[in-house]
Each structure stands twice: as C-alpha cells, then as structure tokens.
Amino acid sequence: MSESGRLVVCPTPIGNLEDITLRVLAALREADVVACEDTRHTRVLLDKYGVSARTVSYHEHNEAGRSSELVSRMQSGETVALVSDAGMPLVNDPGFVLVQACVAAGIGVEVLPGPSAALTALVASGLPSGTWRFVGFLPRKVGELSSLLSSAAETLVAFESPRRLSASLATLASLDADRPVAVCRELTKLHEEILRGTASELLQHFTETEPRGEIVVVIGAASEETASLGPALDALSRLVEAGAKKRPAAGVVSDLTGIPANTLYRALTEGG
Structure with missing residues (x-):
C-alpha cells in the first residue's frame, strides 16, 4: 500500500444530524479535503459541528474526472474524506469509481461505520434479516419489476419514489396479495x-x-408458487422487449412452462 495519502469513506446521517459518529467528525476535521455529493448539503452538517474543512463536489456526473484529481492529491500525501448526501457512500450513491481508482493505485482506503437507510429499514421491518438483498431503486418497467419480485428467494430491500410506490405495490399485489x-x-x-x-x-x-418523503421498501421472500413465475416472466419480458405482442408472447411462454397465459399476462401488465 502507498505510504502517502489515503481515502476515508464517511457515512453521514440519513435524517437526524445527531446520528453522526465521533470518528466521522474526527475524520472530517483531519481531512485535507472533503469530497461531497452536494457541497451545499454537506456544509449544513459541517457547520452544525464546527467543521471548517475544504470541500469539493464529487457526484455521478463528474466521478471520472474528479476521481483522477483526488487520486493525484492522495498520491501527494493528502487525506480525502468521501461523503454522500446521506448514509454510506457507494450504496446507491457515488464513490465506487474513486474507491476502485484508489485500490488500483495502491492508496489506502478506510471505511468508517455509520448510518444506513437500507439496514435501518431492514431491522425495523420485522422481516427475516438472516439473508437479504439490496437492489437500489426498484425497476420502473413492470416486466422487470415482476421478474425481480417473483424471483426473490430472500428479503428484498429497495428504495422507491413516492410517485412510484403505489404502482410498485400494485405489481407486487398482482403476484401475491398476501406478500409481507x-x-x-x-x-x-x-x-x-x-x-x-x-x-x-x-x-x-x-x-x-x-x-x-424518502421511502425504503422491505419485501418478504417470494412464496414457492410466486417464485415459479420468475424465469417465465423474465422470458416473457425479453420477448416483449424484442418486439413481440404481449398476449401471443404469453401464450408461447405458457406452452413452454405450463404456467397459465393469463397469469403471465397479468403479472406483466398489472401495476403499471
């Protein structure tokens, strides 16, 4: 590993600013520069705790160029703290490009523990947490969403837009109305x-x-009956995306899988 600078990945509060950890505050104070998803948003947090760190923007639109710049600074001996607007960087937030670049350059990467909306929701849901999967935002396309929901063999954790929540729940209910x-x-x-x-x-x-507001959805594992729809729905979605009409395509997949064509058609179209 390089003996020069390093990257410190700092999770920040997902809502309540008092959830910041002492180690994160220390890292922000000691950093030569703080790379922020939104510098104005992060400045509110820094000002609350009297942190006068220098900030630079680091977001999905400038990751490549900024990562190169930050790696050069770390190679010259600087310490960079990476934050996103809320929660753990890289978890559906920018940061992967920078971490990957640091690893490739032999620069030390330290990750501090802290708040995570996905973990908070998982624990609060009351659903099984021994095995679970985080998928970022739920797919917008009904076919892709149906395929994901029907094939989930473990608890599913996802972000969702308030505008899309009802449609996603309708798709889920069309597959299994009693799904927790x-x-x-x-x-x-x-x-x-x-x-x-x-x-x-x-x-x-x-x-x-x-x-x-901001929403995290936690969904119980699919039943065996629902899970059997997964591969068939995936095949149907691919046929439709390739230009096939929905009902004839559902009939073809039904002939191949034995799943009723109406069941496949409803799962593909309802909730959208």
Whole structure:
C-alpha cells in the first residue's frame, strides 16, 4: 500500500444530524479535503459541528474526472474524506469509481461505520434479516419489476419514489396479495413512519393516502408458487422487449412452462 495519502469513506446521517459518529467528525476535521455529493448539503452538517474543512463536489456526473484529481492529491500525501448526501457512500450513491481508482493505485482506503437507510429499514421491518438483498431503486418497467419480485428467494430491500410506490405495490399485489411488506418513510426524521402489512393492505393504504418523503421498501421472500413465475416472466419480458405482442408472447411462454397465459399476462401488465 502507498505510504502517502489515503481515502476515508464517511457515512453521514440519513435524517437526524445527531446520528453522526465521533470518528466521522474526527475524520472530517483531519481531512485535507472533503469530497461531497452536494457541497451545499454537506456544509449544513459541517457547520452544525464546527467543521471548517475544504470541500469539493464529487457526484455521478463528474466521478471520472474528479476521481483522477483526488487520486493525484492522495498520491501527494493528502487525506480525502468521501461523503454522500446521506448514509454510506457507494450504496446507491457515488464513490465506487474513486474507491476502485484508489485500490488500483495502491492508496489506502478506510471505511468508517455509520448510518444506513437500507439496514435501518431492514431491522425495523420485522422481516427475516438472516439473508437479504439490496437492489437500489426498484425497476420502473413492470416486466422487470415482476421478474425481480417473483424471483426473490430472500428479503428484498429497495428504495422507491413516492410517485412510484403505489404502482410498485400494485405489481407486487398482482403476484401475491398476501406478500409481507414494510414501507419505511422518512427514517430518523421528525415524521418517521413504518407501516407493515400485506401487499394488498399497503396498496389500499397508499391508494387512499399520498406517500411523501424518502421511502425504503422491505419485501418478504417470494412464496414457492410466486417464485415459479420468475424465469417465465423474465422470458416473457425479453420477448416483449424484442418486439413481440404481449398476449401471443404469453401464450408461447405458457406452452413452454405450463404456467397459465393469463397469469403471465397479468403479472406483466398489472401495476403499471
């Protein structure tokens, strides 16, 4: 490893600014520069704790160029602290390019523990946490979403937009109305809300009540019956994306798999 500078990956609060750790504050104070997803957003946190660190922007649109610049600074002996707007950098946030570049250059990478919306939601959901999968944001396309939901053999954790939540719940309910779900909204903030129930129950709730704020959805593992739809739905989605019409394509996949064509068609189209 290089004996020069280093990268310190610093998770920041997902809502409540008091969730910052002492080690992260120390790292931010000691860093030569703090690479931020949004410098204005991070400045609020720094000012609250009297941290006068120099900041530079580091986001999805400038990762490549900025990573090269930051690696050069670390090679010259500087310490760079990496933060995102909330939670752990790289977890559905910028940072992978920089970490990869540091590893390639032999620069030390230190990762500090701290807040994570995905882990907070998983624990709060009350769903099995021994084996789970984080998938970032849920797919927008109904076919891709149906394939993902039907093939999940473990608890699924995902971010979701308030505008898309009802549609995603409708897709899930079309596959298995009794699938256990937890919708975790505004975690650690003043209006934190965690709703647990079946897919159909939460669909009804959010059809009647408009969801707001930042949302993490935790979904129980698919039943054996639902899981059997996964490969068939994936095949159907591929046929449709290639230009086939939905109903005839569902009939073809039905002939090959034995799953009723209407079941495949509904799973592909409902909830969108």
